[in-house]
Amino acid sequence: MVVGRVAVVTGGASGIGLGVSERLAARGDRVAVLDVQGDAARHVAKELEATGGQAVGLAVDVRDRAAVEAALDTVRERFGPIEIAVTSAGVDAGGAFTDITQETWDRVLAINLTGTFHCLQTVVPDMLAAGWGRIVTISSTSAQHGAANRAHYVASKGGVIALTKALAIELAPHGITVNTIPPSIIDTPMAQAGAGTGHVPSVDAIAAMTPVRRAGVPADVAAAVEFLCSEDAGFITGQQIGVNGGWYL
Template sequence: MNSPTPGAGAPGAPAERAAGRVAVITGGASGMGLSICHALAGIGDRVAVWDIDGAAAERVAEEIRAAGGTATAAEVDVTDRAAVHEALRKVHAEFGPVQIMVTSAGLVGFAPFTEITDEAWHRVIDVNLHGTFHCVQASIPDMLAGGWGRIVTISSSSAQRGSPGMIHYTASKGAVVAMTKGLAREYASRGITVNTIPPSGIDTPMSRNSQAAGNLPDNEVMAKAIPVGHLGTGEDIAAAVVFLCSEQAGYITGQVLGVNGGSVI
């Protein structure tokens, strides 16, 4: 299979990458991650679907293959560094070095600040921040060796505006934004871009579960607070990811690309 040309993004680099880039998407079995998997597979990338629900990840991979794409799946708890490296070995064996990493796995939490337990605090931080750290750090050597890479982290609009009643979640996603900016500066000269998408008002299974638990208003109420007048979808996030992973976005790094219908400007 074709592999990327080292040094893409530098003067004289080809305008387009070879088809079939290797992309890993965490939290790829549902919600935004699911849409991202299908979108990248749809443009010819070889997609590794990582999710804590291994059976669901395999179903997504099967859907992609049935549609003519190329995909593999792995059950991965992103808080477990050994599990991340084991899944990465599978990607290497089946597809080769990783060129795209999208960290969509996440965990939300709701509680008044004084009622956040140590366990809840550490669990949210572990999934959202440490999980991002594990996956990005594991994939960076492949990108350095190839002289090209695209990293997209999924943060949250909560990190931009502050959200009462979910301070542990807000803190974890704010740290992801800061990590993204630091990584962008550290690796910009090596052909690797690092950007973050902080979604807001996206209709996902996670948001619907939060609504069912009484932690978020229903879709109609949420839509009224969004300037464009409706909620976003996983496909909206996936479109932004596809762009940030493209050659056309090679001059964009360290940026916070809000996909939020104008609710955060």
């Protein structure tokens, strides 16, 4: 069994991406933490190295194709070809449909969907060359069942689910699996901020409505990501793996 894969985690400086970075580093992967918050990404990488892991933190805005390509070249020079990609970089957004400006629509789609496209198109050639790869995108339950007052966010995450399914079929013959995790409420800075602006209920309120009666934590998502990025998960592709405490549609 191969240990110590090369993994890239976008949005790795906070929340779910941070939890995933910690989990993959702990199992021995060399982890590249990419985030628009460059200082935070570098700090996370230092912390991972302090606990015995191998990591690099890089400032990247996933909307910027050239920056994504340059960062991933740095990862290849440091660690070798990229074998695992987890795309957690994203932004939340709220507002009545009739109030959404084109500028906001474009920004949310550019980060959540096109940013995922940039990262995956840049890493997939490494995986094709190796005949092995694991991709996990982070989508949202809101795209599975719809949600009021967040049409741009929901549409962007619906696009992520569709992109995941399309790539799963296309890449399956090459030993590359592509799955998505659509979380429900995970207690992160994004979830707290969304409740703060009032376009989603508080974390505690959603936890009370969740069958397991708690909100998720980044480690819940990270555990599922670790499994999906394992050798054992090679027959699982194109799936929406709910990490949602039993949240039902």
